[in-house]
Amino acid sequence: MNNDKNELEIIKKYEEKGYTSNYRVVDGALIDNNTKSKYKPTEIFIVAEHRFEGMSNPADMSILYIVVTKDDAKGTFLASYGGASSTEAAEFFNEIPKENVSNKENLFM
Numbered sequence: 469m470n471n472d473k474n475e476l477e478i479i480k481k482y483e484e485k486g487y488t489s490n491y492r493v494v495d496g497a498l499i500d501n502n503t504k505s506k507y508k509p510t511e512i513f514i515v516a517e518h519r520f521e522g523m524s525n526p527a528d529m530s531i532l533y534i535v536v537t538k539d540d541a542k543g544t545f546l547a548s549y550g551g552a553s554s555t556e557a558a559e560f561f562n563e564i565p566k567e568n569v570s571n572k573e574n575l576f577m
Contacts, residue, residue: 489543
């Protein structure tokens, strides 16, 4: 868990390193909010992830995925997990092949 930094602080650090795209999950695809490009789970690489617990309520949890797409777009996806999680986003990220997941770009390791 990243108790010393909040989600926005970490997102800003990654934005400084070129991870500027933002995404949403709709109908089983990751969609770039700016370009509207759509990606399947097999076209996504998670290069770092960070988990957070809520300060006032530990049940408020989120995970920040740092992603690179098949066409080298770099960005972030912030997802709730636990009781408030989005089933669609959780299913999408669970379908990303294990070989596409690493921590090689984690700025805090």
